[in-house]
Amino acid sequence: MSKRNNKKLLNQIYSRPLPIELSSDKYGVAMPTLFPHNPVSWLFYLTRLIQVNTLYSVPQSSETLIDVSYDSDGIFKVSDEESMAKLWRCGFFGKGTLSRSEPTWKARTIKRLNLDSNTANALSMEEVTNKRRDERKKFKAERSRLQELELKQRKGEISDLESSQLEQLRETLASLRLIDFKLSKDSFDRETDLRFEDLDLIESNQLGRNLEFLQLQAIETFFLKFAVNVIRVNDFSTKQLFLECCRQSGILKPTNKFVLDYVVYHHYRSLGWCVRSGVKFGCDMLLYKRGPPFIHAEYCILVISNDDKARYDWFEMAAKARVIGTVKKTFVLVYVDSPTEERFNSILSSAYSDEGILFQDLFKLYKVTEILYRRWAPSKTRD
Incomplete structure (x- = not known):
């Protein structure tokens, strides 16, 4: 394609x-x-x-509202396959517990066990990623060999055999740069043998059950409940869900980690960004223009409150900036100014007829300030 x-x-x-x-x-x-x-x-x-x-x-x-279950471990789960697909395809919410991001475990297992001929030629995101990584490794190895031969040529130490290899490598690398990346089923060596644990999954030549569920972050769950109202979590009201999410992050106060993260999450979602977890890069959030299938994340967000200013020293900031710069993303420090504890508690304890209005008044008390952090590299910024 x-x-x-x-x-x-x-x-x-x-x-x-x-x-x-x-x-x-x-x-x-x-x-x-x-x-x-x-x-x-x-x-x-x-x-x-x-x-x-x-x-x-x-x-x-x-x-129909999407059912989200909340278990004793503090995990928000979506088990219905149609609901999982809807939340992922409409905003990229959650993560498949047995997949890289999109919940594709069932489709991958059906293909691996050859239970459905209609999906035999379809490729999952995991397979595409692995194939591209193999192609990238091959390209880097060929490029490294080419650089060695070019160095020998400049020194005048290259043999006739190596000269012919040099020309072949140049042609190979040129073709790899211009090739239209295509994948097919024949490009992969899929397993065909049954595993021992597969016997419990197959019923009448069909996959009996789906072991994967979509796990939502607390900020994603509250956004889907409060901002767009498309889910129901057990029998929780909006306020009960808010208090439970805050309890996971510690004491209920204006600088509670969940409250600060949600303010920033809602801020960027309202601006049209796709917001995902940034834990793999040592930050709080990642910002995508459209979503993971289209393009890599452009910004890494670190949420900082008044309580965090002493915790994030310059050694830790330099370490995070180093990691984020290595993956070619922009580091953004988001400072959140929170209200006083008296003002926070007075609104939260007020008798509002509409809980939506309650949280609108509560989140208006917060102010978000963004600062772009760029690591100074002497070799790139010298005159």
């Missing part, structure tokens, strides 16, 4: 940035463009607005 067709397919699969459906998508009734200087434009816009609000119901009101 060419890059253009692959991008078109990804745009179709991941067309929705959030797991909500808009009226324009369901009914095909889009709001017209509004031109403030044109009175006719205002009239047409208001007419369409009244039409949408009176003749059509809100699509989200008829959607």
Whole structure:
């Protein structure tokens, strides 16, 4: 599949940035463009607005909420396969417990055991990644050999056999740079033998059960509950879920780690960024323009509060910047100014008829400030 067709397919699969459906998508009734200087434009816009609000119901009101279970270990789980696919494809929420990111364990197991011929030629993200890593290793080995021969040629110590090898390596590397990356089933050596544990999974030549579930972060769970209201977590209300998430991070206070992380998470989600966990790079969050299938993350976020200023010294900052710079990402320090404990507790203990309004008033008390951190490299910045 060419890059253009692959991008078109990804745009179709991941067309929705959030797991909500808009009226324009369901009914095909889009709001017209509004031109403030044109009175006719205002009239047409208001007419369409009244039409949408009176003749059509809100699509989200008829959607079934996704069930999220909360166990005694403090893990938020989504076990339904359709719900897992929806949360991943509409915003890249959660992580498959037996996969790199997207929950593909069931599909990979079915292919490995040859239980479905229709999916035999399909490739998972794990297989694509492994193949690309092998191709990258091969390219680096060929390039290293080429550099050795070029060094010998400059020194005048190269033999006739090595000269011919040098020309062949140049042609090989040129072809590897220009090749349109394609993968097929024949490119992989898949296992065909049954494992001992596979006997408990197969029932009537079918995969009996799915051992994988989608694990959500606490900030993702609360965002899906409070901001977009597409899930239900056990019998928790929004406030009960908030208190439980705060309890996981320590004492309930304005500088609670969960509260600070959620403020930053909601801030970037509202700006259209895809936000993922940054634990593998030693930071709190990663920012993607669209999502993992499209492009690598561009920014690494470290959330800092007034309580953390003493904890993050310059030695630790330099270590994080070194790691993040190595993977070619931009390090962003996000300072969160929190309210006083009295103001925080007064709003949280107030009797609001709508919990959504309660948390809106609560999160308005926080202020987010971003600072780009760049490591100074003398060799690159000298005059």
